[in-house]
Amino acid sequence: MLKLPCGRTLYYGKGDVLVYRTYARPLEAPPIPESPYSETRNVIFAHNVKFAVSGEALLTSFTEGDNRQVVATDSMKNFILRQSASFDGCATEGLLAFLAERFLAVYPHIDRVELSADRIPFEPLAVPGPGGFMHNDLVYRPSHNDHASAGMEVVRSEAGGSAIASHWCGLSALQLIKVSGSSFAGFIRDEYTTLPEAQDRPLFIFLDLLWRYDDPEDALRPEKGRYVPAEQVRDIAHNVFYEFATPSIQYLIWLIGQRLLTRFPQLAEVRFESNNRTWETVVEPAGGGAPGVFTEPRPPFGFQGFSMTKDDLLALRDDVPGESA
Template sequence: MGIVLGSNRYGKAEVRVVHVARDGDRHTLRDLNVSTALAGDLDATHLTGDNSQVLPTDSQKNTVYAFARRHGIGSPEAFALLLAEHFVHSQAAIRQARVSVREQLWQRLGPHSFQRRGEEIRTAEVSYDGDRAQVVSGITGLVLMNTTGSEFHGYVRDEYTTLPETTDRILATAVDARWRHLDPDTDWDLAYQQVRDALVAAFVESYSYSLQQTLYEMGHRVLDTRPELAEIRLVLPNRHHLPVDLSPFGLDNPNAVFVATDRPYGVIEGTIRRDDVPAAVGEW
């Protein structure tokens, strides 16, 4: 039985780049964390230490900064596309580039003043093989809560079940969503805002009998809103808020006082997709 080299890639992780576009007194701020990963004809560097086909990861880092200056940063997706195409077309040994971006979001306070927007992070990942580009956008850390309009009952009970059924509970989550585009030529900022709005609206407007049901309603609303999207993947942690027993103090608790617990927590995951779209390029 022989031993062979399997799939491999290399790159630079978490290159922080902040770009300020100065249009008179009104500035536009982009705050990105960029990671690159390159794959191709790289067997020699693994097997013999021949680095003649290896673009140093330090050069990849410098490319991020140079492209920010040369091209600006219009959106995470557009910037990742530029980088991915550059690495594939400029390096003979590279067959595929993956560029992942996490954008820290800032809320405008004035022409050149900004405030961080809490936990929320915008994400983008581009994979390019010289012929086809796959763009996956996303959001993480979007914290949402409904203080009513949520039930959970009728579930399986076994000898280890202690959870009481409820017809009125707090439903809270921190949305982690990623959606795959069919068209690599899109108004990325508009698409992001409309997907975010659809996620929030579906959470607010849907009566929930389970977090699974809420997940489906959110994904369905997104695909209804943006017909060019192939699918959306959602991960929804259940941020539990448990009613406090106030009876030792002679007090009732009509769903007014809760303790917020950070662990353990339930996690609900699911993909909502169209049944007539091309398959993804590899894993995403």
């Protein structure tokens, strides 16, 4: 939330700016055990950008209707679209920092920019090649699965340049279903309890994951080899889900957080927002691997929020369940 130094909230901007940039630089990242991911070719580097600005000079536009210092939000949209052509990087975080820095350089009366973007993923499709089917670099389809996201606040610095005041990176709208190997039991039973204990439930979760680096430069310069790709975060999440029999979503996200902070020591914090979409049982399976029938759960839905830092790794106990799915 953008504020003036006096503490007053003041911002305006444009949302849903759709930027379909083609042929950005490919992003490469070192492999991790949980993921086959090694690069994003970035032939289509597409984002939905939200962009807001703040500054003392804008106060009279609110209090007096004085538009002399107002950059029209339509012009902001054009700025984002045209400047995206000059972006020489390969990741969402770099694009945001680039746009904010350029904007602050062009408009000296603007002091702060808060911006975020959802990546719009496009998947390459396979075509026959000399050695079998291979990905092509021309025809794609949009993916409606999870996507990377990022946000930051960039402020004019004393030295005349700009600095990142805060940042976050994310994987949004991950949806995972584990058909067997999840329980939920042992919770409080009182006069309000109707939910039966479940020793083995088909656990469907919606998950948003957020992370912050110790040093945001690691996000801005993937060539340093310390960039955390959202694809690897996604693969850690589904691997941990696969590996462990979990007693609750609360404990599942703790385990995912442990793995993320272990695998990526460059991260200062990870955060989760989960949503419980466990399928409703219609025909109970007779046992593991037996057929069952389930249907969509009815609202209202439960949710969990949790943040973890590296200090939580120090608390890692020997008794983290290692039971395989």
